[in-house]
Structure formats: C-alpha cells, structure tokens
Amino acid sequence: MSAKQYQFIPPSRSIKWLGVIATIGMYIVNMVGFLDTQTGSALGCGPDWPLCNGQVIPNLRNIHVLIEFGHRVLVGGFALIATIFMIWALVRYGKWIEVKVFALVGIGFIVVQSALGALAVVFVNPPPVLALHLGFGLLAMVGVGLLTVFLFQLDAQIKGRNAGIAFRRHTSSATKKWVWGTWIYTYLAIYWGSYVAFRGAGEACPSWPLCNGKVFPGFSGLVGLDFIHRLAAVGLAILSAGLLWHLRQYKTSRPDLYRGAFWLFWAVIAQIVTGANLALSHVATGPYLLHIATLMLLFADISYLVLQVVPAEPLDEPAKKQSSDVPWPQAQAHNPQA
Ligand code: HEM
Numbered sequence: 001m002s003a004k005q006y007q008f009i010p011p012s013r014s015i016k017w018l019g020v021i022a023t024i025g026m027y028i029v030n031m032v033g034f035l036d037t038q039t040g041s042a043l044g045c046g047p048d049w050p051l052c053n054g055q056v057i058p059n060l061r062n063i064h065v066l067i068e069f070g071h072r073v074l075v076g077g078f079a080l081i082a083t084i085f086m087i088w089a090l091v092r093y094g095k096w097i098e099v100k101v102f103a104l105v106g107i108g109f110i111v112v113q114s115a116l117g118a119l120a121v122v123f124v125n126p127p128p129v130l131a132l133h134l135g136f137g138l139l140a141m142v143g144v145g146l147l148t149v150f151l152f153q154l155d156a157q158i159k160g161r162n163a164g165i166a167f168r169r170h171t172s173s174a175t176k177k178w179v180w181g182t183w184i185y186t187y188l189a190i191y192w193g194s195y196v197a198f199r200g201a202g203e204a205c206p207s208w209p210l211c212n213g214k215v216f217p218g219f220s221g222l223v224g225l226d227f228i229h230r231l232a233a234v235g236l237a238i239l240s241a242g243l244l245w246h247l248r249q250y251k252t253s254r255p256d257l258y259r260g261a262f263w264l265f266w267a268v269i270a271q272i273v274t275g276a277n278l279a280l281s282h283v284a285t286g287p288y289l290l291h292i293a294t295l296m297l298l299f300a301d302i303s304y305l306v307l308q309v310v311p312a313e314p315l316d317e318p319a320k321k322q323s324s325d326v327p328w329p330q331a332q333a334h335n336p337q338a
Helices: 013-038 063-093 097-122 127-158 166-170 173-198 221-250 255-280 285-309 328-333
Strands: none
Touching (some): 097 127, 127 173, 173 255, 255 285
C-alpha cells in the first residue's frame, strides 16, 4: 500500500477537551494531596479505606475529615475521567507511540499512586518511600497532560498547520542531552524537596537568603538537609539559565524549545521566590501551596521539553490505514516543515 493511500482522522474536539479536563483534574488532585499531607489530614478518615471513619459519607464538620474525604472523592472522580480519556486515546490513536507511552505512564502511575495512598493509611512508611509518592503523582499528571498536548499537536498537524511534531526530527544530540539532563536533575531536586519535608526539616532554616545567619551552615542534621534543598535550587537556576542560553540560537527555527526553556527559567525563579516566602512564613499552608503550585507547572514545562526533543516517527509513514476526510499527504502539502 503506498503512502498516498494512508488517511488520518484528526482527534475530535471531545477527546481533546476531555484531555484538558483530565489534566486540570490531575493538577487539582495533586494540590489537594499536598494539602492533605501538609495539614496532617491523611488519617482524617482513621485507618479505614475505602470507608471513612466507618461511614460512606462521614461527618464533614472536622477540617481533617473534610480534607481527607475531599481528597478521596476528587482522586476517585478525576482518576476515572483521566482513565476514560487515556483508554479512549489508546483505542482511537494507539498506533502513535506517543499515545501509547503517555497513556501507559498516566494509567500506570495513577494505579501505583492510588495503591500507595491506600497503603499509607494502613502502614507507616519511612520518609524515603513517602517522598516517592510525590514523584509518582507528578508523573501521572504529566502522562495525562502530555497525551493531551500530543492530541492537540496531532490535530493541528493533520489539518496542515505546523504544530511542533515535525520539528522533533531536527533536534541536535547536544540539545537532547541538555533537556534530558535538566529533566533528571529537576526530578531529583523535587524528590529531595519532598524528602526534606517528610523528614520535618522544612523549618530548619527559617531565614532567607542566609540559613540561620550563615552562608554555609554545613551538611549535617536537619539544617544540612534543608541547606542542600536550597543548593539544589541554585543548581536548577544555573541549569535552566544554561538551557535557555543553549537554545537561544533556535529562537526562530525551534520556537517550541526556546519558549519552553524561557518559561522554565522563570518558573524556577518563581519556585525560588515561593520557597523563600515559605521558609520565612515558617511553612504556613498558603505559602506551601504556592510553592507546590509553581512546582507542578515547572515540572510540566520541562516534561513538555522532553516530548519536543524525542524524535518523532516519520508522520508520512503511518502503520495503519484509517478512514478520514483529511488525507495525510494532502495535509502535508500545506506544511513545508513536515
Ligand atoms: C527551585 C527549586 C525548588 C524545588 C524544585 C523545590 C521543591 C520542593 C518540594 C518538592 C518540596 C516538598 C513538598 C512536599 O512534599 O511536601 C519543597 C518544600 C519546601 N521547600 Fe522547596 N523547592 C525549591 C526551592 C526552594 C527554595 C529556594 C527554598 C527556600 C529558600 C525552598 C523551601 C522549601 C521549604 C521551606 C519547604 C517545606 C518543607 C516542609 O514542608 O517542611 N524551596 N520544595
């Protein structure tokens, strides 16, 4: 069968917008999860799961019960929406490797995260394990979010607009190393931040920019853990500035990468500002949620950059024929980059 006979159906409006709802939902679920942990509400339903204090709908007048029960309801609702979205995408567009990978990451981490969340109610986990939860929640959100981004890109590309997919075939290996290196560093910095929080070290340096009046307070004890968190932030600021500098040459030829690096740099600055505010507030709930809200945007941004440097399958060689009103070769003719 010649390439000319292949045809594509652009992703429908419904699946794309379900993806947007699922992504926002995963963001909210993560935020409420953090609120749950930070306010010490994880046991608001007692050691019961799936019931809450032995009831289907508990008495919600206690704030910890309200937060924990709200978290469970939101997780259940949005995880269901996200799973329906990802299965739909797999069934309909599963021939694209991106769809397979992001749907499996999304579904896999929703399952792992829910299982760990349920187990955390029953068993007491050590800080290194608790810190892993955070990363899994972020990966689930990123899987759903990138799948949504990809469907929007695919839709635009099939309709003949350049949506960034075609760019991906022209990424230098130096750029790939920069982006992947920044992603790995960011993930580790996030893990460390979470470990610091679970070790109860967040208030060890209640001043900023100095830690208890010292430029170098040392690496031992809780102060050391908190200080390393700050050093990791400085490292991330340098790395994101370096990435932006590296990508400045692609400002017009790869606007997807340049813009991603631009927003990453400012997200890291925002992360540091909200971190300083959090330290000065003695880890109050509002500043904490602000630190987390920025963190998730930052991680989503660097994950998007990873998508944009993974080589795309040649789009004119689909694996299967699909019926459509927009033949792919015709769509490509409108798109000199593809
Ligand atoms: C730019 C990189 C940064 C990243 C990626 C980052 C990430 C994180 C993460 C993941 C947490 C733990 C959330 C949790 O699991 O509860 C956290 C907590 C925290 N971060 Fe950061 N952070 C950064 C910068 C900073 C800076 C510069 C400061 C201070 C100047 C700071 C101060 C704090 C404090 C005080 C906590 C609270 C710990 C607690 O709950 O006890 N962060 N951060």
